[in-house]
Amino acid sequence: MRYERVLALDHLDLVVERGQAVGIVGPNGSGKSTLLKAIAGLVEPSTGSIEVFGSAPHKLRAGTIAYVPQVEAVDWSFPANVYDVVAMGRFPRMHPLVPFSKHDREVVAAALEALRMTDLQGRQISELSGGQQQRTFVARAIAQEPELLLLDEPTTGVDAATEDALLALVRSLVAKGLPIIMTTHDLERAAEWFDRLMVVDRKVLAFGDPQTVLDSGAYAGIREHVHTHGHARVDPDDAGTPA
Amino acid sequence: MSDLILAPFQYEFMQRAFVAALVVGTLCSTIGTYVVLRKLSFIGDGIAHASFAGIVIAYLRGADYYFGAAVVAVATALGIGFVNRRGNVSLDTAIGVLFTGAFALGVFLMSRLPSYNVDLQGFLFGDILAVSRSDVVIILVLSCFVFVVLALLYRPLLYTSFDPIVAQASGVPTGFISYTLLVLLALTIVVSLEAVGIVLVAALLVTPAAAAFQLTRRFRRMLGLSIAIGATCAVAGLYLSYYLHAASGATIVLLVTVVFFIAMLVRRRGNRAL
Numbered sequence: 001m002r003y004e005r006v007l008a009l010d011h012l013d014l015v016v017e018r019g020q021a022v023g024i025v026g027p028n029g030s031g032k033s034t035l036l037k038a039i040a041g042l043v044e045p046s047t048g049s050i051e052v053f054g055s056a057p058h059k060l061r062a063g064t065i066a067y068v069p070q071v072e073a074v075d076w077s078f079p080a081n082v083y084d085v086v087a088m089g090r091f092p093r094m095h096p097l098v099p100f101s102k103h104d105r106e107v108v109a110a111a112l113e114a115l116r117m118t119d120l121q122g123r124q125i126s127e128l129s130g131g132q133q134q135r136t137f138v139a140r141a142i143a144q145e146p147e148l149l150l151l152d153e154p155t156t157g158v159d160a161a162t163e164d165a166l167l168a169l170v171r172s173l174v175a176k177g178l179p180i181i182m183t184t185h186d187l188e189r190a191a192e193w194f195d196r197l198m199v200v201d202r203k204v205l206a207f208g209d210p211q212t213v214l215d216s217g218a219y220a221g222i223r224e225h226v227h228t229h230g231h232a233r234v235d236p237d238d239a240g241t242p243a
Numbered sequence: 244m245s246d247l248i249l250a251p252f253q254y255e256f257m258q259r260a261f262v263a264a265l266v267v268g269t270l271c272s273t274i275g276t277y278v279v280l281r282k283l284s285f286i287g288d289g290i291a292h293a294s295f296a297g298i299v300i301a302y303l304r305g306a307d308y309y310f311g312a313a314v315v316a317v318a319t320a321l322g323i324g325f326v327n328r329r330g331n332v333s334l335d336t337a338i339g340v341l342f343t344g345a346f347a348l349g350v351f352l353m354s355r356l357p358s359y360n361v362d363l364q365g366f367l368f369g370d371i372l373a374v375s376r377s378d379v380v381i382i383l384v385l386s387c388f389v390f391v392v393l394a395l396l397y398r399p400l401l402y403t404s405f406d407p408i409v410a411q412a413s414g415v416p417t418g419f420i421s422y423t424l425l426v427l428l429a430l431t432i433v434v435s436l437e438a439v440g441i442v443l444v445a446a447l448l449v450t451p452a453a454a455a456f457q458l459t460r461r462f463r464r465m466l467g468l469s470i471a472i473g474a475t476c477a478v479a480g481l482y483l484s485y486y487l488h489a490a491s492g493a494t495i496v497l498l499v500t501v502v503f504f505i506a507m508l509v510r511r512r513g514n515r516a517l
Contacts, residue, residue: 040412062414074406078280079462088405091398092413124460137409144413 016196021170021180023194023210025187025219030201032183033070036152039181040067052148063093066146068137070153070183076126082136083121086111089143111143114169131162138166142173149173151182167193190214251485256372260438263374263382264477264495267438270386272451272473273393274431276466277424279452280404285335286323286425288445289342291432293319295349295441298366303352308366309381309433316429319345324425328418346441369440369492371481378437385434389427396420401462438477439492447473450499457506472502 016022024032038045041057052060066089089111090104112118115135120128128136134154141149151170155163170180170193184190190197190210197210199218206218213219251257278287294316301311319341326337353363365373374382393400402410403417411417428448435444455468480495487494 042408042412058414060414064414065412067409067412069408072406073408075280078405079456079460079465080405081461084462085405088398088402088410089413091402092410092415094398096395096398140409146413150412 016179016181018179019174019177020195021174021182021193022196022198023190024181024183024198024200025185025190026183026200032200033152035200036067036150036181036183039148040065040150042067063144064146065148065150066141066144067150068134068141068152068154070156072133072137074125078125080125081121082117082123082125082128082132082139083108083112085125085136086117086121086139086143089140092144107145108143111139114142114172115139116165129159131158134158135162135165138169142169147178149178149180151180153183153185155184155186187214187219248482251482256374257485259374259376259379260371260481260491261478262379263371263438264481264491265474266382266386267435268447268451268474268477268495269470270389270431271435271444271447272455272469273466274389274424274428275448275450275452275473276455276462276469277400277404278428278448279456280462281424283425283428284445284449285338286320287428287432287448289323289338290316290319290429291436291441291444292342293345294429294433294436295366296345296352297349298436299349299352299363302363303356308437309378309385312433312436313430315345316433317426320425320429321422324422328421365440366436367441368490369436369438369443371438371491374437382434382438385430389430389434392423392427396423400424439495443492443496446496446499447477450496450503451476454499454503454506457503457510472499476502 024035026032034043037043038050039052039057041052041060050057052065057065087100087104087108090100090108094100094104109118112121115138117132117135117139120132123132125133125136134157138151138154141151154166158166167189170182174180174195182193184193186193191214194210196208197206197213198204199206199213206213206216252261278284294312297311297313297315298308299311300306300315301308304311322341323334323338326332327334332340399410399415399420402415403420407417407421431448432444435447439447451473452465452469454472455465458468459465476499477495480498481491483489483498484491484494
C-alpha cells in the first residue's frame with residue numbers, strides 16, 4: 001500500500017492516506033457537510049486552507065474528486081434514466097469530441113453492477129426509491145474512477161440492504177487503494193466502516209483510530225455539551241471548517 | 244399540389260424567408276431544450292426585450308442592427324448570469340428590472356425620432372419577409388457558431404443542466420459553462436429577432452422543447468424531437484402565413500403552441516412510448 005498525502009488541513013496535521021476510509025462524525029451544525037464541500041472545492045474554507053493531492057481542490061484535473069451529496073437537489077423530472085445518470089460519471093474525463101469507448105461502457109456497467117442497479121438501469125430516475133437514488137448517485141461517482149471519493153451521509157434514510165451494499169463497496173474500494181472520506185451519524189459501526197475517525201464540532205476535536213477515538217469520549221463530550229445547554233446548534237453547516 | 248408547395252418559392256424574398264425560418268426554428272429549439280431544462284425561459288424573454296435598446300441605439304448611430312442587438316443581448320445575458328451566481332437580488336427580480344428598463348430605453352429613444360420608424364417596429368413582431376441577403380449570411384454564420392459550441396459542450400452542458408453541484412465537484416467548469424450558454428442564448432435571440440420578433444422569440448425558445456418534454460423521458464430524444472418540432476413548425480408556419488396572408492412570426496408561434504397542446508394530450512392519454 002502506498003502512503004501518500006491525500007488531504008491536508010491547514011493548522012492541523014491531518015493526513016488522509018491512500019487506501020484509507022475516513023469517517024467524519026459530529027452533531028448537526030458541526031460543519032461536517034461543509035468540510036466535505038470544502039474538500040470538494042464547492043465552498044471556500046472560512047479560515048485556513050485545504051489541499052488535496054498537494055493543490056487547491058478546484059485546481060485539480062477534472063475527474064479527480066467524486067462527490068455524493070447528502071441530498072441530491074436535482075430535478076427528478078429530468079429526462080434521464082439510471083444508465084444516463086451513471087454514464088455522466090464518465091463525462092469529466094472525456095474529450096468533447098470522442099464518443100463513449102468500450103472501456104467507458106465497461107466502467108459504467110461495472111459501477112451499475114457494484115451498486116446492484118444493473119436490473120434497474122432503464123428505469124426513469126423519477127421512479128426510484130430513496131435507496132435506489134442513493135445507489136444511482138454512488139454508482140455515478142464510482143463510474144468516474146476518481147482518485148478521492150467523498151460521501152455525505154450516504155446511509156441516512158436508506159434501507160438496510162443498501163447500507164450493507166455501501167459498506168461492502170467502501171471496503172472493496174479502499175482495498176484497491178482509493179481514499180474515501182465520508183460523513184455519518186452511525187457510531188455503532190464506525191470501526192467496521194473506517195480506518196480513521198474524525199470528530200468535528202466546528203473544529204476537529206479528535207482524529208485517529210476509530211475505537212481509540214470513540215473510547216476517548218470526544219464524541220460523548222459534545223453530546224453532553226449540547227444536552228446540558230439545552231439547545232441544538234441552529235446555524236446551518238456554514239461555520240464548520242476547522243481552523 | 245406541387246404548385247401549392249412551390250408557389251411561394253417564385254419570390255426571392257420568400258426563398259430567403261424559408262432559409263431564415265428553417266435555421267431560426269432549428270436553432271431556437273436546440274438551445275430551447277437547455278432553456279426548458281434549466282428553467283431559463285424568463286431570461287430568454289428578458290434578453291430579447293433588452294436587445295431592443297441595442298437595436299435602436301445602433302439605428303441612431305447608423306450602425307448594424309445585429310451588432311447593436313448582439314452587444315446589448317450578450318451584456319444583459321452576462322449581467323443576469325452574474326446576478327444569478329453572485330447577487331443578493333432574486334433572479335426573477337433582477338431580470339424583471341433589467342429587461343423592462345432596457346426595453347423602455349429602446350422605446351424612449353425610438354419615440355424621440357422625428358418620424359415613427361417602421362423598420363424598428365418590425366423588430367417587435369418580426370418581419371421574416373424583409374430578411375435581406377446579408378441578413379441570411381449573418382443568420383447562417385452566427386447559427387453555425389452556436390451549433391459548433393453547443394456540440395463541443397454537449398456533455399458538460401448536459402451534466403451541469405442535471406446536477407451542477409456534483410459536476411462542479413468533479414471538476415466540470417460550471418461557471419464557464421453557464422456563462423457560455425447564456426452568451427449562446429443571447430446570440431440565438433439576436434439571430435431570431437428579425438424572423439419572429441422580440442415579443443414572440445421566447446415562445447420559439449420554450450414551446451418546441453416543452454412539447455418534446457411531454458413526449459419523451461430521455462434527453463437525446465427530447466433534443467431531437469424539439470428540433471424536429473421547431474424546424475417543421477417554423478417552415479409550415481411560414482407557408483400558412485403566406486396562404487392566410489397573416490403575420491409570419493405570429494403564425495409560426497401559434498402553430499408551435501397548437502403542437503404543444505397536442506403533445507400534452509398525447510401524454511395525458513398515457514402514451515409515453517417514445
